Amino acid sequence: MKRSMILVILILFSAQAYPNDWTRTARIADVDFWPDFTQEEIKEGIDLAHQQGASVVMAWLTSENIDIPQKDLDALKRAVTYAHENYPDMKVIVYTAPLEIITENVDTNRDGQLDRGLTAVSTEHPEWLQVGLDGRRAVFYGDFEHWIGEHDEDVWCCPNDSVYKEKIEKSITRLAETGIDGIWIDVVLFLCNYGDWDSNWACHCEDCRKKFHQDTWLEIPQSVTWDTTWKTWVLWRQTCVEDFIEELSQTARNVNPEIKIIVEHWHGFDAESTENAWSPLTLQPVTDVLAHEYVSASQYLETYTPANYLRDVALFQFYRGSDNSHPSWILAYSLREDGQKMLAATVLQAGCNFYDTVYPDMVDSVSLKERTRIFEWIRKYSDYYYEVEPVSNVTVYYSKATIDFYDCLSGDWEFYREFVGVSMMLLSLHVPYTVITNLKNLEQFDTVILPDLVCLSDFEKDLLQQFLENGGYILSTGKIGYYDEMGRKRASRELPHHSRFYSTDRLFGNEYYAEVNPFFWPDEGKNQGTGEDVKEEFYRVLNQIPFMDVETTAPGNVVVLPFLFKNTIVYRVLNFEGISPGDAVPDIQTISITNKRRILNAVLIPFLSTPENLEGEDSVTFRVQNHCLLVLEVEPVSIYCNEYDLPAAENLATFLRTRGIPAQVVTSPDDASVLIILGGHKAKDTGEFVSNLLTDEQKTQLEQPGFQTLFIFQTVRLIIVIAGNEREDTARSTEENKRKIFELITESVNSKIQFNLQ
Numbered sequence: 001m002k003r004s005m006i007l008v009i010l011i012l013f014s015a016q017a018y019p020n021d022w023t024r025t026a027r028i029a030d031v032d033f034w035p036d037f038t039q040e041e042i043k044e045g046i047d048l049a050h051q052q053g054a055s056v057v058m059a060w061l062t063s064e065n066i067d068i069p070q071k072d073l074d075a076l077k078r079a080v081t082y083a084h085e086n087y088p089d090m091k092v093i094v095y096t097a098p099l100e101i102i103t104e105n106v107d108t109n110r111d112g113q114l115d116r117g118l119t120a121v122s123t124e125h126p127e128w129l130q131v132g133l134d135g136r137r138a139v140f141y142g143d144f145e146h147w148i149g150e151h152d153e154d155v156w157c158c159p160n161d162s163v164y165k166e167k168i169e170k171s172i173t174r175l176a177e178t179g180i181d182g183i184w185i186d187v188v189l190f191l192c193n194y195g196d197w198d199s200n201w202a203c204h205c206e207d208c209r210k211k212f213h214q215d216t217w218l219e220i221p222q223s224v225t226w227d228t229t230w231k232t233w234v235l236w237r238q239t240c241v242e243d244f245i246e247e248l249s250q251t252a253r254n255v256n257p258e259i260k261i262i263v264e265h266w267h268g269f270d271a272e273s274t275e276n277a278w279s280p281l282t283l284q285p286v287t288d289v290l291a292h293e294y295v296s297a298s299q300y301l302e303t304y305t306p307a308n309y310l311r312d313v314a315l316f317q318f319y320r321g322s323d324n325s326h327p328s329w330i331l332a333y334s335l336r337e338d339g340q341k342m343l344a345a346t347v348l349q350a351g352c353n354f355y356d357t358v359y360p361d362m363v364d365s366v367s368l369k370e371r372t373r374i375f376e377w378i379r380k381y382s383d384y385y386y387e388v389e390p391v392s393n394v395t396v397y398y399s400k401a402t403i404d405f406y407d408c409l410s411g412d413w414e415f416y417r418e419f420v421g422v423s424m425m426l427l428s429l430h431v432p433y434t435v436i437t438n439l440k441n442l443e444q445f446d447t448v449i450l451p452d453l454v455c456l457s458d459f460e461k462d463l464l465q466q467f468l469e470n471g472g473y474i475l476s477t478g479k480i481g482y483y484d485e486m487g488r489k490r491a492s493r494e495l496p497h498h499s500r501f502y503s504t505d506r507l508f509g510n511e512y513y514a515e516v517n518p519f520f521w522p523d524e525g526k527n528q529g530t531g532e533d534v535k536e537e538f539y540r541v542l543n544q545i546p547f548m549d550v551e552t553t554a555p556g557n558v559v560v561l562p563f564l565f566k567n568t569i570v571y572r573v574l575n576f577e578g579i580s581p582g583d584a585v586p587d588i589q590t591i592s593i594t595n596k597r598r599i600l601n602a603v604l605i606p607f608l609s610t611p612e613n614l615e616g617e618d619s620v621t622f623r624v625q626n627h628c629l630l631v632l633e634v635e636p637v638s639i640y641c642n643e644y645d646l647p648a649a650e651n652l653a654t655f656l657r658t659r660g661i662p663a664q665v666v667t668s669p670d671d672a673s674v675l676i677i678l679g680g681h682k683a684k685d686t687g688e689f690v691s692n693l694l695t696d697e698q699k700t701q702l703e704q705p706g707f708q709t710l711f712i713f714q715t716v717r718l719i720i721v722i723a724g725n726e727r728e729d730t731a732r733s734t735e736e737n738k739r740k741i742f743e744l745i746t747e748s749v750n751s752k753i754q755f756n757l758q
């Protein structure tokens, strides 16, 4: 969350292939910088960060919000200028915490009050402070959090106070004027549980009362009723946080349109995100990057367990889904070299960006030597993490409405556990999946998994119905549709209906979660089962619907995820088998992976080591210590078409690529071993080639109105002609036959995919 108030500091740097999109490939660390540093010291810090391979370095100032001293800004400007002049690929960002103000040494006798005769923000500007449900203002004393000193005052301001907001905007403007590349914004939230506050939902200040009434015509609620007014207020708080961040972004962009806004939040996947109005889903649209602060298995020696590392991958996968087209920066901590390495490997496994630091601050490193090795390795292979397309035909839906109006209200986090439990089982079963946070774009998936989707809106139901009618499959667990999107109980449940809709009341994810019992803190229950029985039963249910798994001998504690990078299949492998409390060094595993397309060339890239070539036609066998990349070059499928059929060809290419078949659209027939041609013998461009393939009888067939079909020629190579009488018929035939084409290409007798073929 925040670094402690000691005068240490920061860092940064690096060299990138994508200078305009530096957030995507960021390797983040602090830079040794402090506003009273000499020019020589500033240089030294930045040079060092560059040597360590950081591409983004974080700097701190003496004030994190208002009244930033001019000498801080001058020093920051010198650091940024030096970095840009000497290391064009290094970006410098600065930490801010706009709503929290700490005043040091004002409660020397620790009686929880200001010392007599002193003033602080709480007495000078009480109107700035957030107000809890019980009417108390948000002022706290003492070191109940690691970033607050024992004699300090800690106050939290309200984003709806216009005077305070204006001051913050001034600070943001001045920061942007230093030429800084990005502003890191932390703790923009409304308090709820904090210090001696327990469910004391803020904010009830005068500004909030007025604004809520203005915006909704409702009176601000006085107690936790979970009636419609309360729920409206819960959502309204989230909007206030979004609007505040959006205004700060605009303020910064008015100075520098290229500046990036990085917003940090805590966890965000459970009901705490509702309590603090701090959901990654609502923050995503108003930020360039979200930095997810997360308690990983590497944070304590006691939490080193396979189940905890499996949960970490599941939650990092969630962040990748909720961040969508944005990168996912992970701010997580380790204590020792073994944990540092496993943390970096886990973050990379999901395609997130690694911030190297040591628990509990955001500065320094467990090992600068290891940091340098890790960053150097990421720099070399970053394409395989940040430039790939996921391969999966399964998606898992995360429902924010269910978190807000079911989990938060009930307090037992049933949806959260179902979502995480199902995700962990899929990873352990080697079924790759994508997380989605809305149901609007389902076309590329064959199967949607709905874990305990309790709060289902009519709109969502319609989208799911449409997906089923278009050929999709749904697997639902738990209490789907008991409530609507505002958490109002439905008189009667109206669910999507279709023979491809499979539903079970059983909460498989909760059962698994209870069995394996992942824990974040050392003092939590440590009894962890294997969850094997539940997983097996879940697998049987899963087998009723189509899904693609990775064909591998890897055990459940080795996660294998496939991606596509140009014409290569990239398997990311993470091994945590054999890890135990106090020992985060996994047992080496020997595993095999069988690929869907014949392998032309195979390269294994072990984490922090050098690449080696592997032998194998369809499958490869290799050893993995903690993490590795397996890069398989395969021949792409060619799709030949004219300009009219191009949209249909591109759709088909995307469909195949999503399923791990590299496919390219070509404008002349090539020698590919799989050639797909769109259009019949009369089509522009492609017609001449097709005419030589078809018999007279086939040509006559094709000339019938509305006719569409596939012609399959299997000789030394496979040629598939998708043809119709009219262009629309060709497009329809492509859409209707894409699953059959996929099967023809893979000829995967072992495939679990069985579609209703035409």
Ligand SMILES: [Zn+2]
Binding pocket: 129, 130, 131, 158, 159, 160, 161, 203, 204, 205, 206, 207, 208
């Ligand atoms: Zn307020």
